[in-house]
Amino acid sequence: MTEATLRCCQNGGPPEDCMHCPLRSIALYGPAVDGKSDTLERVRSSGMVHGTRHIMVREGEIPRQVFTLFSGWAFQFHLLPDGRRQIFSFLLPGDFIGAEGLINLPANYSVQSLTRVQLCGFDAQELGRVFQENVELRERINEHFYDEVSVLTGRLIDVGRRTATERIVRLILEIEQRAKSRGLVSDQTIPFPLRQTHIADALGLTSVHVNRTINALRRAGHITFRRGSMVIENRMALQEIGGSSA
Amino acid sequence: MTEATLRCCQNGGPPEDCMHCPLRSIALYGPAVDGKSDTLERVRSSGMVHGTRHIMVREGEIPRQVFTLFSGWAFQFHLLPDGRRQIFSFLLPGDFIGAEGLINLPANYSVQSLTRVQLCGFDAQELGRVFQENVELRERINEHFYDEVSVLTGRLIDVGRRTATERIVRLILEIEQRAKSRGLVSDQTIPFPLRQTHIADALGLTSVHVNRTINALRRAGHITFRRGSMVIENRMALQEIGGSSA
DNA sequence: CGCTCTGTTGAGATTGCTCAAACCTAGTGG
DNA sequence: CCACTAGGTTTGAGCAATCTCAACAGAGCG
Numbered sequence: 001m002t003e004a005t006l007r008c009c010q011n012g013g014p015p016e017d018c019m020h021c022p023l024r025s026i027a028l029y030g031p032a033v034d035g036k037s038d039t040l041e042r043v044r045s046s047g048m049v050h051g052t053r054h055i056m057v058r059e060g061e062i063p064r065q066v067f068t069l070f071s072g073w074a075f076q077f078h079l080l081p082d083g084r085r086q087i088f089s090f091l092l093p094g095d096f097i098g099a100e101g102l103i104n105l106p107a108n109y110s111v112q113s114l115t116r117v118q119l120c121g122f123d124a125q126e127l128g129r130v131f132q133e134n135v136e137l138r139e140r141i142n143e144h145f146y147d148e149v150s151v152l153t154g155r156l157i158d159v160g161r162r163t164a165t166e167r168i169v170r171l172i173l174e175i176e177q178r179a180k181s182r183g184l185v186s187d188q189t190i191p192f193p194l195r196q197t198h199i200a201d202a203l204g205l206t207s208v209h210v211n212r213t214i215n216a217l218r219r220a221g222h223i224t225f226r227r228g229s230m231v232i233e234n235r236m237a238l239q240e241i242g243g244s245s246a
Numbered sequence: 247m248t249e250a251t252l253r254c255c256q257n258g259g260p261p262e263d264c265m266h267c268p269l270r271s272i273a274l275y276g277p278a279v280d281g282k283s284d285t286l287e288r289v290r291s292s293g294m295v296h297g298t299r300h301i302m303v304r305e306g307e308i309p310r311q312v313f314t315l316f317s318g319w320a321f322q323f324h325l326l327p328d329g330r331r332q333i334f335s336f337l338l339p340g341d342f343i344g345a346e347g348l349i350n351l352p353a354n355y356s357v358q359s360l361t362r363v364q365l366c367g368f369d370a371q372e373l374g375r376v377f378q379e380n381v382e383l384r385e386r387i388n389e390h391f392y393d394e395v396s397v398l399t400g401r402l403i404d405v406g407r408r409t410a411t412e413r414i415v416r417l418i419l420e421i422e423q424r425a426k427s428r429g430l431v432s433d434q435t436i437p438f439p440l441r442q443t444h445i446a447d448a449l450g451l452t453s454v455h456v457n458r459t460i461n462a463l464r465r466a467g468h469i470t471f472r473r474g475s476m477v478i479e480n481r482m483a484l485q486e487i488g489g490s491s492a
Numbered sequence: 493c494g495c496t497c498t499g500t501t502g503a504g505a506t507t508g509c510t511c512a513a514a515c516c517t518a519g520t521g522g
Numbered sequence: 523c524c525a526c527t528a529g530g531t532t533t534g535a536g537c538a539a540t541c542t543c544a545a546c547a548g549a550g551c552g
Contacts, residue, residue: 506541
Protein backbone atom coordinates (compact mmCIF):
# COMPACT_ATOMS: atom_id res chain seq x y z
CA MET A 1 0.00 0.00 0.00
CA THR A 2 2.64 2.53 0.97
CA GLU A 3 5.93 2.74 -0.84
CA ALA A 4 8.70 0.86 0.90
CA THR A 5 10.73 2.88 3.36
CA LEU A 6 14.32 3.43 2.37
CA ARG A 7 16.81 3.85 5.13
CA CYS A 8 19.10 6.27 3.37
CA CYS A 9 18.52 9.33 1.28
CA GLN A 10 20.06 9.39 -2.14
CA ASN A 11 19.63 11.76 -5.07
CA GLY A 12 18.55 15.19 -3.89
CA GLY A 13 18.09 14.18 -0.29
CA PRO A 14 19.23 16.21 2.66
CA PRO A 15 22.99 16.53 3.12
CA GLU A 16 24.76 14.53 5.79
CA ASP A 17 25.71 17.83 7.24
CA CYS A 18 22.78 19.67 8.86
CA MET A 19 24.82 22.83 8.96
CA HIS A 20 24.69 23.20 5.22
CA CYS A 21 21.14 22.03 4.79
CA PRO A 22 19.20 24.34 2.49
CA LEU A 23 16.26 24.14 4.88
CA ARG A 24 18.32 24.96 7.91
CA SER A 25 17.16 28.55 8.20
CA ILE A 26 13.49 27.59 8.15
CA ALA A 27 13.78 24.60 10.44
CA LEU A 28 12.50 24.58 13.98
CA TYR A 29 16.01 24.46 15.36
CA GLY A 30 16.81 27.54 13.33
CA PRO A 31 19.87 28.57 11.36
CA ALA A 32 23.21 27.27 12.50
CA VAL A 33 24.14 29.96 14.94
CA ASP A 34 27.10 29.12 17.07
CA GLY A 35 30.04 27.05 15.90
CA LYS A 36 28.81 24.06 17.87
CA SER A 37 25.84 23.65 15.57
CA ASP A 38 26.96 20.14 14.78
CA THR A 39 25.21 19.00 17.91
CA LEU A 40 22.41 18.36 15.49
CA GLU A 41 24.20 15.70 13.51
CA ARG A 42 25.20 13.97 16.67
CA VAL A 43 21.54 13.64 17.51
CA ARG A 44 20.16 13.01 14.07
CA SER A 45 19.20 9.45 13.65
CA SER A 46 18.57 9.14 9.94
CA GLY A 47 17.18 10.42 6.72
CA MET A 48 14.32 8.46 5.21
CA VAL A 49 11.84 8.34 2.39
CA HIS A 50 8.19 7.34 2.54
CA GLY A 51 5.43 7.10 0.01
CA THR A 52 1.96 8.55 0.25
CA ARG A 53 -0.17 7.74 3.26
CA HIS A 54 2.60 6.87 5.59
CA ILE A 55 1.80 7.64 9.21
CA MET A 56 4.62 9.50 10.90
CA VAL A 57 2.96 10.33 14.20
CA ARG A 58 0.04 8.69 15.96
CA GLU A 59 -2.37 10.80 17.96
CA GLY A 60 -2.23 9.99 21.64
CA GLU A 61 1.27 8.53 21.54
CA ILE A 62 4.38 10.36 22.66
CA PRO A 63 6.47 10.67 19.50
CA ARG A 64 9.73 8.79 19.97
CA GLN A 65 11.03 10.03 16.66
CA VAL A 66 10.60 13.58 15.47
CA PHE A 67 11.22 14.91 12.00
CA THR A 68 11.90 17.83 9.80
CA LEU A 69 10.02 17.45 6.58
CA PHE A 70 12.76 17.81 3.98
CA SER A 71 10.65 17.41 0.87
CA GLY A 72 7.05 16.55 0.10
CA TRP A 73 3.82 17.37 1.91
CA ALA A 74 2.01 15.95 4.92
CA PHE A 75 -0.98 16.76 7.05
CA GLN A 76 -2.16 16.63 10.65
CA PHE A 77 -5.56 15.09 11.31
CA HIS A 78 -7.98 13.29 13.56
CA LEU A 79 -10.15 10.34 12.68
CA LEU A 80 -13.53 9.78 14.29
CA PRO A 81 -14.59 6.23 15.07
CA ASP A 82 -17.17 6.34 12.29
CA GLY A 83 -14.65 7.40 9.69
CA ARG A 84 -15.24 11.13 9.57
CA ARG A 85 -11.94 12.95 9.34
CA GLN A 86 -10.84 16.43 10.33
CA ILE A 87 -7.60 17.76 8.91
CA PHE A 88 -5.98 20.44 11.05
CA SER A 89 -3.24 21.66 8.79
CA PHE A 90 -0.93 20.86 5.94
CA LEU A 91 2.83 20.53 6.34
CA LEU A 92 5.31 21.78 3.78
CA PRO A 93 9.04 21.23 3.44
CA GLY A 94 10.81 22.76 6.41
CA ASP A 95 7.97 22.06 8.82
CA PHE A 96 8.63 20.14 11.99
CA ILE A 97 6.77 16.96 12.85
CA GLY A 98 6.14 15.62 16.32
CA ALA A 99 7.15 18.58 18.47
CA GLU A 100 5.18 17.07 21.35
CA GLY A 101 7.94 14.49 21.53
CA LEU A 102 10.40 17.23 22.48
CA ILE A 103 8.50 17.93 25.65
CA ASN A 104 7.41 14.38 26.29
CA LEU A 105 3.70 14.83 25.78
CA PRO A 106 1.30 12.76 23.67
CA ALA A 107 0.63 14.02 20.16
CA ASN A 108 -2.53 16.05 19.73
CA TYR A 109 -3.08 14.55 16.27
CA SER A 110 -1.80 12.03 13.80
CA VAL A 111 0.47 13.06 10.96
CA GLN A 112 0.40 11.41 7.57
CA SER A 113 2.27 11.98 4.32
CA LEU A 114 0.29 13.48 1.47
CA THR A 115 2.94 12.88 -1.17
CA ARG A 116 6.22 11.04 -1.23
CA VAL A 117 8.31 12.63 1.51
CA GLN A 118 11.92 12.84 2.58
CA LEU A 119 12.41 13.20 6.30
CA CYS A 120 15.25 14.04 8.61
CA GLY A 121 14.64 12.00 11.73
CA PHE A 122 15.84 12.61 15.26
CA ASP A 123 15.46 10.84 18.53
CA ALA A 124 12.83 12.83 20.39
CA GLN A 125 14.48 12.55 23.78
CA GLU A 126 17.90 13.52 22.57
CA LEU A 127 16.78 16.40 20.42
CA GLY A 128 14.57 17.51 23.27
CA ARG A 129 17.62 17.68 25.47
CA VAL A 130 19.49 19.76 22.92
CA PHE A 131 16.56 22.15 22.84
CA GLN A 132 16.40 22.46 26.59
CA GLU A 133 20.07 23.29 26.87
CA ASN A 134 19.87 26.36 24.70
CA VAL A 135 17.78 29.43 25.50
CA GLU A 136 17.08 30.27 21.89
CA LEU A 137 15.96 26.76 21.12
CA ARG A 138 13.84 26.60 24.22
CA GLU A 139 11.98 29.61 22.99
CA ARG A 140 11.50 27.98 19.62
CA ILE A 141 9.41 25.30 21.22
CA ASN A 142 7.14 27.87 22.74
CA GLU A 143 6.89 29.62 19.43
CA HIS A 144 6.14 26.38 17.69
CA PHE A 145 3.08 25.74 19.81
CA TYR A 146 2.14 29.37 19.68
CA ASP A 147 2.19 29.21 15.89
CA GLU A 148 0.13 26.08 15.99
CA VAL A 149 -2.49 27.87 18.06
CA SER A 150 -2.43 30.65 15.56
CA VAL A 151 -3.16 28.42 12.57
CA LEU A 152 -5.82 26.50 14.47
CA THR A 153 -7.70 29.62 15.46
CA GLY A 154 -7.52 30.76 11.88
CA ARG A 155 -8.98 27.54 10.63
CA LEU A 156 -11.64 27.55 13.31
CA ILE A 157 -12.81 30.96 12.21
CA ASP A 158 -13.00 29.67 8.67
CA VAL A 159 -14.94 26.57 9.48
CA GLY A 160 -17.18 28.17 12.06
CA ARG A 161 -17.99 31.44 10.43
CA ARG A 162 -17.24 31.54 6.72
CA THR A 163 -18.98 30.21 3.62
CA ALA A 164 -17.60 27.36 1.57
CA THR A 165 -16.27 29.68 -1.11
CA GLU A 166 -14.56 31.92 1.40
CA ARG A 167 -12.93 28.96 3.10
CA ILE A 168 -11.64 27.44 -0.08
CA VAL A 169 -10.27 30.67 -1.44
CA ARG A 170 -8.49 31.38 1.82
CA LEU A 171 -6.98 27.95 1.96
CA ILE A 172 -5.67 28.38 -1.55
CA LEU A 173 -4.25 31.77 -0.77
CA GLU A 174 -2.71 30.50 2.45
CA ILE A 175 -1.04 27.64 0.67
CA GLU A 176 0.26 29.91 -2.02
CA GLN A 177 1.71 32.13 0.68
CA ARG A 178 3.42 29.32 2.51
CA ALA A 179 4.70 27.67 -0.66
CA LYS A 180 6.16 30.98 -1.72
CA SER A 181 7.86 31.50 1.62
CA ARG A 182 9.66 28.20 1.12
CA GLY A 183 10.71 28.97 -2.40
CA LEU A 184 8.46 26.34 -3.92
CA VAL A 185 6.83 28.71 -6.38
CA SER A 186 8.44 29.29 -9.71
CA ASP A 187 6.87 30.79 -12.74
CA GLN A 188 3.54 31.41 -11.00
CA THR A 189 3.07 27.67 -10.70
CA ILE A 190 2.17 26.72 -7.17
CA PRO A 191 2.54 23.11 -6.10
CA PHE A 192 -0.82 21.81 -4.95
CA PRO A 193 -0.85 18.11 -4.16
CA LEU A 194 -4.07 18.19 -2.14
CA ARG A 195 -6.97 16.12 -3.39
CA GLN A 196 -10.41 17.63 -3.16
CA THR A 197 -11.20 15.35 -0.28
CA HIS A 198 -8.30 16.82 1.69
CA ILE A 199 -9.69 20.26 1.13
CA ALA A 200 -13.10 19.02 2.22
CA ASP A 201 -11.79 17.40 5.38
CA ALA A 202 -9.77 20.46 6.30
CA LEU A 203 -12.62 22.88 5.78
CA GLY A 204 -15.54 20.92 7.12
CA LEU A 205 -17.14 20.34 3.73
CA THR A 206 -18.03 17.51 1.42
CA SER A 207 -15.74 16.69 -1.46
CA VAL A 208 -18.71 16.97 -3.79
CA HIS A 209 -19.36 20.48 -2.64
CA VAL A 210 -15.69 21.36 -2.82
CA ASN A 211 -15.71 20.18 -6.38
CA ARG A 212 -18.60 22.36 -7.39
CA THR A 213 -17.21 25.36 -5.59
CA ILE A 214 -13.77 25.02 -7.09
CA ASN A 215 -15.18 24.55 -10.54
CA ALA A 216 -17.10 27.76 -10.13
CA LEU A 217 -13.85 29.56 -9.32
CA ARG A 218 -12.29 27.89 -12.28
CA ARG A 219 -15.03 28.83 -14.68
CA ALA A 220 -14.87 32.36 -13.39
CA GLY A 221 -11.28 32.33 -14.60
CA HIS A 222 -9.83 33.07 -11.19
CA ILE A 223 -7.64 30.03 -10.96
CA THR A 224 -6.30 27.10 -12.97
CA PHE A 225 -5.42 23.58 -11.85
CA ARG A 226 -3.07 21.15 -13.51
CA ARG A 227 -1.54 17.91 -12.35
CA GLY A 228 -0.71 18.65 -8.77
CA SER A 229 -0.27 22.36 -9.19
CA MET A 230 -2.26 25.52 -9.60
CA VAL A 231 -1.92 28.99 -11.05
CA ILE A 232 -3.65 32.01 -9.62
CA GLU A 233 -5.06 33.95 -12.54
CA ASN A 234 -6.84 36.72 -10.73
CA ARG A 235 -5.45 37.42 -7.31
CA MET A 236 -7.53 40.56 -6.86
CA ALA A 237 -10.75 38.63 -7.27
CA LEU A 238 -9.64 35.91 -4.89
CA GLN A 239 -8.58 38.36 -2.23
CA GLU A 240 -11.88 40.09 -2.64
CA ILE A 241 -13.72 36.85 -2.01
CA GLY A 242 -11.48 35.70 0.82
CA GLY A 243 -11.56 39.02 2.61
CA SER A 244 -7.79 39.57 2.34
CA SER A 245 -7.16 38.61 5.96
CA ALA A 246 -8.80 39.42 9.32
CA MET B 247 -22.01 49.69 29.62
CA THR B 248 -19.55 47.72 31.68
CA GLU B 249 -19.49 47.81 35.43
CA ALA B 250 -16.88 50.15 36.85
CA THR B 251 -13.53 48.62 37.56
CA LEU B 252 -12.54 48.49 41.20
CA ARG B 253 -8.89 48.58 42.05
CA CYS B 254 -9.01 46.34 45.07
CA CYS B 255 -10.68 43.11 45.88
CA GLN B 256 -12.91 43.02 48.89
CA ASN B 257 -15.34 40.41 50.14
CA GLY B 258 -14.38 36.97 48.94
CA GLY B 259 -11.60 38.17 46.68
CA PRO B 260 -8.23 36.51 46.41
CA PRO B 261 -5.98 36.70 49.47
CA GLU B 262 -3.06 39.10 49.54
CA ASP B 263 -0.93 36.05 49.91
CA CYS B 264 -0.71 33.97 46.72
CA MET B 265 0.78 31.14 48.69
CA HIS B 266 -2.51 30.46 50.41
CA CYS B 267 -4.73 31.13 47.47
CA PRO B 268 -7.36 28.42 47.08
CA LEU B 269 -6.73 28.43 43.36
CA ARG B 270 -3.03 28.10 43.72
CA SER B 271 -2.85 24.44 42.82
CA ILE B 272 -4.77 24.91 39.59
CA ALA B 273 -3.03 28.07 38.49
CA LEU B 274 -0.57 28.20 35.64
CA TYR B 275 2.31 28.86 38.03
CA GLY B 276 1.28 25.75 39.94
CA PRO B 277 1.18 24.97 43.64
CA ALA B 278 3.61 26.76 45.91
CA VAL B 279 6.48 24.35 45.71
CA ASP B 280 9.64 25.67 47.22
CA GLY B 281 9.80 28.05 50.16
CA LYS B 282 10.55 30.97 47.88
CA SER B 283 7.08 30.87 46.38
CA ASP B 284 6.51 34.43 47.49
CA THR B 285 8.25 35.59 44.34
CA LEU B 286 4.71 35.70 43.06
CA GLU B 287 3.53 38.41 45.40
CA ARG B 288 6.53 40.48 44.57
CA VAL B 289 5.46 40.41 40.96
CA ARG B 290 1.75 40.59 41.42
CA SER B 291 0.46 43.99 40.51
CA SER B 292 -3.11 43.94 41.75
CA GLY B 293 -6.41 42.25 42.22
CA MET B 294 -9.34 43.71 40.31
CA VAL B 295 -12.98 43.29 39.55
CA HIS B 296 -14.72 43.84 36.23
CA GLY B 297 -18.28 43.55 35.07
CA THR B 298 -19.54 41.69 32.04
CA ARG B 299 -18.04 42.42 28.66
CA HIS B 300 -14.80 43.83 29.85
CA ILE B 301 -11.95 43.25 27.43
CA MET B 302 -8.90 41.91 29.20
CA VAL B 303 -6.72 41.11 26.21
CA ARG B 304 -6.80 42.48 22.71
CA GLU B 305 -5.96 40.24 19.77
CA GLY B 306 -2.79 41.33 18.03
CA GLU B 307 -1.38 43.21 21.01
CA ILE B 308 1.30 41.88 23.31
CA PRO B 309 -0.40 41.62 26.69
CA ARG B 310 1.33 43.95 29.15
CA GLN B 311 -0.78 42.61 32.00
CA VAL B 312 -1.55 38.94 32.46
CA PHE B 313 -4.12 37.45 34.79
CA THR B 314 -5.33 34.49 36.68
CA LEU B 315 -9.08 34.39 36.61
CA PHE B 316 -9.99 34.18 40.27
CA SER B 317 -13.74 34.08 39.93
CA GLY B 318 -16.25 34.41 37.11
CA TRP B 319 -16.12 33.33 33.48
CA ALA B 320 -14.55 34.74 30.33
CA PHE B 321 -14.03 33.71 26.74
CA GLN B 322 -11.48 33.97 23.95
CA PHE B 323 -12.73 35.12 20.57
CA HIS B 324 -12.14 36.74 17.23
CA LEU B 325 -14.32 39.32 15.55
CA LEU B 326 -14.62 39.55 11.77
CA PRO B 327 -14.88 43.01 10.23
CA ASP B 328 -18.52 42.36 9.35
CA GLY B 329 -19.44 41.43 12.90
CA ARG B 330 -19.37 37.67 12.71
CA ARG B 331 -17.75 36.28 15.83
CA GLN B 332 -15.93 33.05 16.55
CA ILE B 333 -15.45 32.03 20.17
CA PHE B 334 -12.47 29.75 20.73
CA SER B 335 -12.99 28.72 24.29
CA PHE B 336 -14.45 29.59 27.65
CA LEU B 337 -12.36 30.43 30.67
CA LEU B 338 -13.23 29.31 34.20
CA PRO B 339 -11.80 30.29 37.55
CA GLY B 340 -8.17 29.23 37.75
CA ASP B 341 -7.53 29.74 34.05
CA PHE B 342 -4.71 31.94 32.93
CA ILE B 343 -5.25 34.93 30.67
CA GLY B 344 -2.72 36.42 28.32
CA ALA B 345 0.01 33.78 28.37
CA GLU B 346 1.38 35.25 25.14
CA GLY B 347 2.55 38.16 27.25
CA LEU B 348 4.89 35.84 29.13
CA ILE B 349 6.83 35.15 25.97
CA ASN B 350 6.40 38.57 24.46
CA LEU B 351 4.25 37.62 21.53
CA PRO B 352 1.01 39.19 20.32
CA ALA B 353 -2.20 37.60 21.54
CA ASN B 354 -3.84 35.17 19.15
CA TYR B 355 -7.29 36.33 20.26
CA SER B 356 -9.15 38.80 22.39
CA VAL B 357 -10.40 37.85 25.82
CA GLN B 358 -13.59 39.22 27.30
CA SER B 359 -15.43 38.65 30.55
CA LEU B 360 -18.67 36.71 30.34
CA THR B 361 -19.77 37.45 33.90
CA ARG B 362 -18.49 39.66 36.64
CA VAL B 363 -14.90 38.56 37.21
CA GLN B 364 -12.23 38.89 39.85
CA LEU B 365 -8.71 38.87 38.48
CA CYS B 366 -5.23 38.58 39.89
CA GLY B 367 -3.08 40.73 37.67
CA PHE B 368 0.63 40.55 37.04
CA ASP B 369 3.08 42.51 34.99
CA ALA B 370 3.68 40.34 31.95
CA GLN B 371 7.38 41.08 31.69
CA GLU B 372 8.08 40.45 35.34
CA LEU B 373 6.06 37.31 35.63
CA GLY B 374 7.61 36.15 32.39
CA ARG B 375 11.00 36.55 33.99
CA VAL B 376 9.94 34.52 37.01
CA PHE B 377 8.77 31.79 34.69
CA GLN B 378 12.01 31.74 32.73
CA GLU B 379 14.11 31.40 35.83
CA ASN B 380 12.51 28.17 36.95
CA VAL B 381 12.60 24.94 34.98
CA GLU B 382 9.22 23.75 36.18
CA LEU B 383 7.58 27.02 35.33
CA ARG B 384 9.26 27.15 31.95
CA GLU B 385 7.65 23.85 31.17
CA ARG B 386 4.30 25.14 32.30
CA ILE B 387 4.35 27.65 29.49
CA ASN B 388 4.90 24.92 26.97
CA GLU B 389 2.14 22.92 28.49
CA HIS B 390 -0.15 25.89 28.45
CA PHE B 391 0.15 26.30 24.71
CA TYR B 392 0.05 22.58 24.22
CA ASP B 393 -3.24 22.47 26.11
CA GLU B 394 -4.54 25.29 24.05
CA VAL B 395 -3.76 23.36 20.89
CA SER B 396 -5.56 20.44 22.37
CA VAL B 397 -8.80 22.31 23.03
CA LEU B 398 -8.65 24.02 19.66
CA THR B 399 -8.29 20.77 17.77
CA GLY B 400 -11.18 19.41 19.76
CA ARG B 401 -13.37 22.31 18.86
CA LEU B 402 -12.30 22.17 15.24
CA ILE B 403 -13.39 18.56 15.01
CA ASP B 404 -16.74 19.53 16.47
CA VAL B 405 -17.35 22.43 14.16
CA GLY B 406 -15.95 20.75 11.08
CA ARG B 407 -17.36 17.30 11.41
CA ARG B 408 -20.21 17.01 13.88
CA THR B 409 -23.89 17.88 13.79
CA ALA B 410 -25.40 20.72 15.78
CA THR B 411 -26.80 18.39 18.42
CA GLU B 412 -23.52 16.58 18.85
CA ARG B 413 -21.64 19.84 19.22
CA ILE B 414 -23.98 21.28 21.79
CA VAL B 415 -24.09 18.15 23.87
CA ARG B 416 -20.31 17.91 23.86
CA LEU B 417 -19.91 21.52 24.86
CA ILE B 418 -22.27 21.00 27.74
CA LEU B 419 -20.48 17.87 28.86
CA GLU B 420 -17.12 19.57 28.53
CA ILE B 421 -18.23 22.48 30.63
CA GLU B 422 -19.64 20.19 33.26
CA GLN B 423 -16.34 18.39 33.35
CA ARG B 424 -14.30 21.52 33.74
CA ALA B 425 -16.64 23.07 36.28
CA LYS B 426 -16.44 19.91 38.30
CA SER B 427 -12.66 19.86 38.20
CA ARG B 428 -12.66 23.32 39.73
CA GLY B 429 -15.11 22.42 42.43
CA LEU B 430 -17.85 24.63 41.04
CA VAL B 431 -20.46 21.91 41.00
CA SER B 432 -22.53 21.29 44.08
CA ASP B 433 -25.71 19.39 44.29
CA GLN B 434 -25.71 18.48 40.57
CA THR B 435 -26.15 22.13 39.76
CA ILE B 436 -23.63 23.22 37.19
CA PRO B 437 -22.97 26.92 36.71
CA PHE B 438 -23.74 27.85 33.13
CA PRO B 439 -23.53 31.57 32.46
CA LEU B 440 -23.31 31.24 28.67
CA ARG B 441 -26.04 32.84 26.61
CA GLN B 442 -27.31 30.92 23.62
CA THR B 443 -25.46 33.29 21.35
CA HIS B 444 -22.18 32.35 23.02
CA ILE B 445 -22.90 28.72 22.32
CA ALA B 446 -23.73 29.60 18.75
CA ASP B 447 -20.56 31.59 18.22
CA ALA B 448 -18.42 28.89 19.77
CA LEU B 449 -19.92 26.10 17.71
CA GLY B 450 -20.39 27.77 14.36
CA LEU B 451 -24.18 27.88 14.60
CA THR B 452 -26.98 30.40 14.73
CA SER B 453 -28.48 31.30 18.05
CA VAL B 454 -31.89 30.47 16.65
CA HIS B 455 -30.76 27.00 15.79
CA VAL B 456 -29.05 26.59 19.14
CA ASN B 457 -32.32 27.49 20.76
CA ARG B 458 -34.30 24.88 18.90
CA THR B 459 -31.68 22.21 19.45
CA ILE B 460 -31.40 22.89 23.16
CA ASN B 461 -35.13 22.91 23.57
CA ALA B 462 -35.28 19.52 21.95
CA LEU B 463 -32.79 18.22 24.51
CA ARG B 464 -34.83 19.84 27.19
CA ARG B 465 -38.12 18.39 26.04
CA ALA B 466 -36.47 15.01 25.82
CA GLY B 467 -35.81 15.41 29.53
CA HIS B 468 -32.05 15.12 29.17
CA ILE B 469 -31.19 18.42 30.75
CA THR B 470 -32.66 21.33 32.68
CA PHE B 471 -31.72 25.03 32.63
CA ARG B 472 -32.35 27.61 35.31
CA ARG B 473 -30.97 31.10 35.82
CA GLY B 474 -27.37 30.72 34.87
CA SER B 475 -27.08 27.09 35.71
CA MET B 476 -28.00 23.65 34.43
CA VAL B 477 -28.65 20.18 35.68
CA ILE B 478 -27.87 17.06 33.71
CA GLU B 479 -30.85 14.76 34.06
CA ASN B 480 -29.76 11.92 31.84
CA ARG B 481 -26.04 11.65 31.41
CA MET B 482 -26.21 8.34 29.62
CA ALA B 483 -28.37 9.79 26.91
CA LEU B 484 -26.12 12.79 26.49
CA GLN B 485 -22.97 10.72 26.29
CA GLU B 486 -24.70 8.54 23.77
CA ILE B 487 -25.44 11.55 21.61
CA GLY B 488 -22.07 13.20 22.08
CA GLY B 489 -20.14 10.04 21.37
CA SER B 490 -18.47 9.97 24.82
CA SER B 491 -15.17 11.25 23.54
CA ALA B 492 -12.95 10.52 20.51
C1' DC C 493 -42.97 52.15 33.38
C1' DG C 494 -40.10 51.68 29.63
C1' DC C 495 -35.64 49.70 28.22
C1' DT C 496 -32.61 46.22 26.88
C1' DC C 497 -31.20 41.73 26.55
C1' DT C 498 -32.33 37.08 25.76
C1' DG C 499 -35.10 33.42 24.55
C1' DT C 500 -39.02 31.56 21.46
C1' DT C 501 -41.46 30.54 17.52
C1' DG C 502 -43.05 30.57 12.60
C1' DA C 503 -42.39 30.56 7.62
C1' DG C 504 -39.63 30.20 3.95
C1' DA C 505 -35.02 30.33 1.69
C1' DT C 506 -30.40 28.26 1.04
C1' DT C 507 -26.36 26.16 1.62
C1' DG C 508 -24.33 22.21 1.57
C1' DC C 509 -25.28 17.09 1.98
C1' DT C 510 -26.53 12.27 0.25
C1' DC C 511 -26.72 8.92 -3.05
C1' DA C 512 -25.50 7.26 -7.26
C1' DA C 513 -23.60 6.84 -11.63
C1' DA C 514 -20.33 8.03 -15.18
C1' DC C 515 -15.86 9.25 -16.42
C1' DC C 516 -10.83 10.01 -16.29
C1' DT C 517 -6.07 9.06 -15.54
C1' DA C 518 -2.19 6.77 -13.98
C1' DG C 519 -0.44 2.68 -12.63
C1' DT C 520 -0.26 -2.60 -12.71
C1' DG C 521 0.13 -6.90 -14.48
C1' DG C 522 -0.15 -9.95 -18.20
C1' DC D 523 0.45 -2.76 -25.73
C1' DC D 524 -3.87 -3.70 -23.69
C1' DA D 525 -7.14 -4.70 -20.19
C1' DC D 526 -8.06 -3.78 -15.63
C1' DT D 527 -8.02 -1.44 -11.28
C1' DA D 528 -7.87 2.11 -7.94
C1' DG D 529 -8.21 6.62 -6.75
C1' DG D 530 -10.07 10.89 -7.99
C1' DT D 531 -13.23 14.11 -10.40
C1' DT D 532 -17.71 15.45 -12.27
C1' DT D 533 -22.54 15.71 -12.64
C1' DG D 534 -27.52 15.11 -11.60
C1' DA D 535 -31.52 14.89 -8.61
C1' DG D 536 -33.54 15.28 -4.40
C1' DC D 537 -33.20 16.23 0.48
C1' DA D 538 -31.99 17.93 5.13
C1' DA D 539 -29.77 20.79 8.21
C1' DT D 540 -29.24 25.17 9.18
C1' DC D 541 -29.94 29.98 8.19
C1' DT D 542 -32.61 34.45 7.57
C1' DC D 543 -36.02 37.47 8.68
C1' DA D 544 -39.35 38.89 11.65
C1' DA D 545 -42.25 39.26 15.35
C1' DC D 546 -43.28 38.59 20.12
C1' DA D 547 -42.76 37.30 25.09
C1' DG D 548 -40.43 37.34 29.59
C1' DA D 549 -37.03 38.90 32.90
C1' DG D 550 -34.23 42.22 35.01
C1' DC D 551 -33.03 47.06 35.72
C1' DG D 552 -33.02 52.03 36.36
